[in-house]
């Protein structure tokens with residue numbers, strides 16, 4: 355396969371046309387915006403979060419400061435001995451801005467959970483933020499992702515189709531590549547990056563916690579024909595429930611927050627046959643989310659034979 359084959363000339367749908375939710379209006383407690391947020395999370399579980407107005411672009415400035423420290427150039431794969439790895443010096447030097455950005459992302463997620471819970475009329479005890487209390491231990495993470503160039507490493511492109519394990523994912527990126535599968539249409543749609551906006555999506559844990567009211571949709575990262583020469587960098591904040599928070603999956607199995615995260619990660623690392631056995635990775639039995647450009651010129655879903 356040549357690198358040229360990697361780009362589907364016929365993208366199935368150009369733009370998922372996600373709802374746009376204003377962070378400032380959520381902060382202000384605007385009821386209409388909370389309702390719109392709830393609609394975004396119940397129909398597809400994906401939306402743009404407009405961060406431009408908040409305190410003169412503070413969030414965007416923090417995201418830019420993470421980009422500037424170039425942590426993306428220190429990949430985990432290059433760590434020889436994780437047991438003795440103390441973190442690249444650059445992390446130690448940039449701890450201040452990193453901690454600030456992590457804390458702002460957490461605040462955003464807690465606000466989203468608070469507004470969603472209120473829009474659903476949940477009481478204090480069952481509100482979603484109760485699964486993510488400030489001082490509880492949780493496997494929440496911030497990832498600084500640098501995707502390989504399809505031209506250089508055609509076998510390592512993007513991310514396999516998956517639903518996210520956690521509660522909410524907040525993604526800032528400037529380069530296209532993200533697609534979502536609209537479940538009612540069974541079609542992949544591009545989600546183009548929007549300056550000043552994050553893409554936020556609901557993960558499995560929040561879908562389970564909400565008893566299936568909120569949707570965690572299948573998405574993937576594949577090379578975009580207009581971005582051939584650009585590395586895609588993504589800053590992803592993955593809010594996950596507390597280690598001991600309990601929720602029930604769609605088959606009635608009870609999970610603790612940490613168990614579900616670990617299970618999902620084990621499946622990410624497993625063989626395609628293992629991945630297709632359960633519904634853990636994609637929420638679909640028998641479906642494996644690899645993108646095969648030869649079979650999948652029109653970016654359709656791939657089934658294990």
Ligand SMILES: O=C(O)CCC(=O)C(=O)O
Nearest residue numbers: 518525527532575588590
């Ligand atoms: O890089 C992106 O745009 C999205 C990343 C993603 O889906 C993930 O890390 O789960």
Ligand SMILES: [Fe+2]
Nearest residue numbers: 516517518573
């Ligand atoms: Fe994801």
